[in-house]
Amino acid sequence: MANLLVIVEHDQGQLKLATLAAVACAHKVVAEAGGSFDILVIGQNVGGTAELLRPYGADTVLVADDAQLQHPVGDKYAQVVADVAKQRGSTMVVGAASTFSKDILPRAAALLDAGMLSDVVDVRMAGGDFIFKRVMFAGNVIATVKLDGAVKFLTVRAAAFAQPPKAAEGSPVVGIPVEAGRLPAFIEYGGREAKVSGRPDSTEARVVVSGGRAIRSAEDFERLVGGLADALGGAVGSSRALVDAGITPNSLQVGQTGKIVAPDLYFAVGISGAIQHLAGMKDTKVIVAINKDPDAPIFEVADFGLVGDAYQVVPELVAKLKK
Amino acid sequence: MKILVPLKRVPDPDTRIRVKPDGSGVDLDGVKFAVNPFDSIALEEALRIKEKIGAVEVVVVTIGGQESVEQLRVGLAMGADRALLVQSADGLDALAIAKVLVAVYRREQPAFVLMGKQAIDDDSNQVGQMLAALLGMGQATFVSKLELVENDTKARCSRETDGGIETVTVKLPAIITSDLRLNEPRYVSLPGIMKARKKPLEEVALADLGLTAASRTQVLKLEPPASRKAGVRVKTVDELLEKLKNDVKVL
Numbered sequence: 109m110a111n112l113l114v115i116v117e118h119d120q121g122q123l124k125l126a127t128l129a130a131v132a133c134a135h136k137v138v139a140e141a142g143g144s145f146d147i148l149v150i151g152q153n154v155g156g157t158a159e160l161l162r163p164y165g166a167d168t169v170l171v172a173d174d175a176q177l178q179h180p181v182g183d184k185y186a187q188v189v190a191d192v193a194k195q196r197g198s199t200m201v202v203g204a205a206s207t208f209s210k211d212i213l214p215r216a217a218a219l220l221d222a223g224m225l226s227d228v229v230d231v232r233m234a235g236g237d238f239i240f241k242r243v244m245f246a247g248n249v250i251a252t253v254k255l256d257g258a259v260k261f262l263t264v265r266a267a268a269f270a271q272p273p274k275a276a277e278g279s280p281v282v283g284i285p286v287e288a289g290r291l292p293a294f295i296e297y298g299g300r301e302a303k304v305s306g307r308p309d310s311t312e313a314r315v316v317v318s319g320g321r322a323i324r325s326a327e328d329f330e331r332l333v334g335g336l337a338d339a340l341g342g343a344v345g346s347s348r349a350l351v352d353a354g355i356t357p358n359s360l361q362v363g364q365t366g367k368i369v370a371p372d373l374y375f376a377v378g379i380s381g382a383i384q385h386l387a388g389m390k391d392t393k394v395i396v397a398i399n400k401d402p403d404a405p406i407f408e409v410a411d412f413g414l415v416g417d418a419y420q421v422v423p424e425l426v427a428k429l430k431k
Numbered sequence: 432m433k434i435l436v437p438l439k440r441v442p443d444p445d446t447r448i449r450v451k452p453d454g455s456g457v458d459l460d461g462v463k464f465a466v467n468p469f470d471s472i473a474l475e476e477a478l479r480i481k482e483k484i485g486a487v488e489v490v491v492v493t494i495g496g497q498e499s500v501e502q503l504r505v506g507l508a509m510g511a512d513r514a515l516l517v518q519s520a521d522g523l524d525a526l527a528i529a530k531v532l533v534a535v536y537r538r539e540q541p542a543f544v545l546m547g548k549q550a551i552d553d554d555s556n557q558v559g560q561m562l563a564a565l566l567g568m569g570q571a572t573f574v575s576k577l578e579l580v581e582n583d584t585k586a587r588c589s590r591e592t593d594g595g596i597e598t599v600t601v602k603l604p605a606i607i608t609s610d611l612r613l614n615e616p617r618y619v620s621l622p623g624i625m626k627a628r629k630k631p632l633e634e635v636a637l638a639d640l641g642l643t644a645a646s647r648t649q650v651l652k653l654e655p656p657a658s659r660k661a662g663v664r665v666k667t668v669d670e671l672l673e674k675l676k677n678d679v680k681v682l
Contacts, residue, residue, distance in 0.1 A: 207573060256542055301598075303595065364554065
């Protein structure tokens with residue numbers, strides 16, 4: 109019997125869809141081991157977000173709502189997760205793999221002396237034990253592992269768990285009292301520099317167009333990579349090179365230490381295909397590579413490779429798509 | 432001021448990693464090893480603070496076998512003042528490593544810990560955060576900019592998050608984990624290597640720290656990911672569009 113706690117990620121109330129993969133993982137575990145799961149929303153004025161999680165078959169949608177929790181500050185959020193997991197007797201705590209979960213969940217795990225597995229892509233039961241698969245070595249190794257201990261923490265890769273089914277009845281929403289005075293205060297939040305974009309998030313879009321070193325300026329990136337993304341209603345992404353050069357913001361970086369995306373269609377425009385970049389997009393259904401260098405490693409993973417200058421190919425592609 | 436910098440010995444990041452046919456491990460034959468790139472970045476930052484402030488002792492620590500001494504020597508050659516090897520068998524998971532680092536922290540009493548956000552072999556991104564929890568102190572993770580403020584009692588950090596760059600100020604002592612763009616680490620110089628030979632390198636056993644190793648994670652087997660079908664080259668945009676629309680039907 110498992111008693112799971114799914115940690116919701118939202119951006120100022122806006123639900124991150126990857127959370128549903130964590131819910132789907134909970135469904136799978138309950139299907140294999142029996143038991144139930146709760147969903148936990150943390151923040152300020154997040155009643156609306158909690159409502160969005162009601163259709164997914166949780167025992168309860170728990171809400172920890174307080175002014176001190178307005179921003180996802182690691183020490184406060186980890187304390188809330190640990191306190192709730194303890195209160196509810198949770199045996200497994202799950203979040204989607206993201207910078208939010210990575211900051212908070214390991215800290216919460218250690219507060220409970222629990223082990224943790226990152227980037228889990230499969231869970232099943234065998235001989236009374238949970239057997240997990242997780243990604244290592246920049247996506248080049250899948251490890252099958254067991255994790256001992258009464259409580260286990262996981263982050264899951266969003267692409268590895270399909271959309272969870274909706275339940276017949278909505279889960280009740282229950283507020284959790286937050287003793288604001290007891291929350292740690294080591295960290296002071298100082299704001300976030302976020303560029304508002306009309307485009308979808310690369311982790312949530314069906315199509316992602318990514319640019320690499322061949323793109324020479326922010327204007328060119330917007331025109332070529334942005335232009336192609338817009339023609340396809342997709343998201344934009346970037347290799348590390350462009351972020352390092354200050355041409356794109358860090359939030360666009362796809363790779364081992366950036367975003368992990370698995371859309372239906374990924375265009376790698378002027379990207380050489382370093383191991384670290386591939387780690388972030390290898391699970392895409394169809395990969396298209398456009399690169400001047402016929403020997404670029406990206407062509408080894410691409411389903412369709414076009415050797416050519418991005419500055420020529422992409423405008424032609426955009427023009428023809430618009431027809 | 433003392434800064435503690437944990438380092439990990441990992442396969443060189445450009446290694447083409449291959450799983451052994453029996454799944455028992457990764458084929459390390461002929462593989463070059465290096466200091467985990469994120470840890471090099473952490474060490475570089477500590478060295479820059481030392482260069483700026485002056486009275487700073489930078490201590491590098493690693494947990495592993497004798498072969499890890501190689502990476503400690505690289506750390507000393509880069510400019511660390513002292514190195515510590517905690518002898519241990521391989522395969523300790525993040526929680527176990529964090530517990531060892533708690534003991535090292537208590538022994539060394541640094542002003543703060545600066546470490547890589549993740550090791551490029553395990554990719555867990557957990558140790559720093561766990562260490563902070565076990566020590567009951569603050570954390571600043573995925574840091575791309577670090578500034579000591581308020582008389583070195585706090586660290587103002589920029590953090591690289593999925594949603595953009597976030598700023599936090601954390602009270603020291605704290606655990607700070609480095610991200611890619613925090614800095615570009617210096618190369619090891621020949622004079623650095625020569626000086627390193629005279630710097631203190633101490634080895635302790637886990638038992639000396641009052642610990643026994645216990646890893647909760649058991650690796651049962653390793654395998655490569657599902658391989659992709661071989662791709663095709665297309666010569667024109669028209670050909671590409673035709674294939675995307677009709678062959679794979681993604682448009």
